[in-house]
Amino acid sequence: MGLFDALMHKDYLYIGEMINEQRKAxxxxxxxxxxxxxxIYLITLLGDPSLTPYIGIPExxxxxxxxxxxxxxxxxxxxxxxxxxxxxxxxxxLIGTGYSDKDGNVEIEIEPISxxxxxxxxxxxxxxxxxxxxxxxxx
Numbered sequence: 001m002g003l004f005d006a007l008m009h010k011d012y013l014y015i016g017e018m019i020n021e022q023r024k025a026x027x028x029x030x031x032x033x034x035x036x037x038x039x040i041y042l043i044t045l046l047g048d049p050s051l052t053p054y055i056g057i058p059e060x061x062x063x064x065x066x067x068x069x070x071x072x073x074x075x076x077x078x079x080x081x082x083x084x085x086x087x088x089x090x091x092x093x094l095i096g097t098g099y100s101d102k103d104g105n106v107e108i109e110i111e112p113i114s115x116x117x118x119x120x121x122x123x124x125x126x127x128x129x130x131x132x133x134x135x136x137x138x139x
Contacts, residue, residue, distance in 0.1 A: 013084075013125055061127040068118065071139040075108050083124035090115035 063079035
């Protein structure tokens with residue numbers, strides 16, 4: 001599998017993973033050395049390996065979650081399938097992360113919450129990222 005095959009595949013989310021697949025493909029080239037050098041030069045130009053490439057116009061996404069209280073140790077979220085979800089407290093400290101399953105469900109273990117708000121960020125391949133601040137209720 002090469003770079004562009006990986007780009008279309010749902011299991012490869014970041015350009016770094018796609019470049020790694022391209023490197024594997026380059027090693028299989030039995031052509032002259034210049035061809036290998038050209039491919040290596042091209043993938044070096046792509047830059048940041050954590051970049052998430054988009055093809056076309058990304059679709060909107062949303063999420064829903066249960067009421068969150070300060071004593072909660074887990075949060076259930078429903079969103080886009082295979083999305084990455086991150087939660088941070090009011091001081092921007094990461095308190096929990098997780099990937100949703102094929103149905104868009106995820107249960108994230110979180111650190112104890114002492115603030116009154118939590119920021120939730122949801123990202124997924126070919127989707128517009130969502131950032132929302134959620135109110136935390138007392139026990």
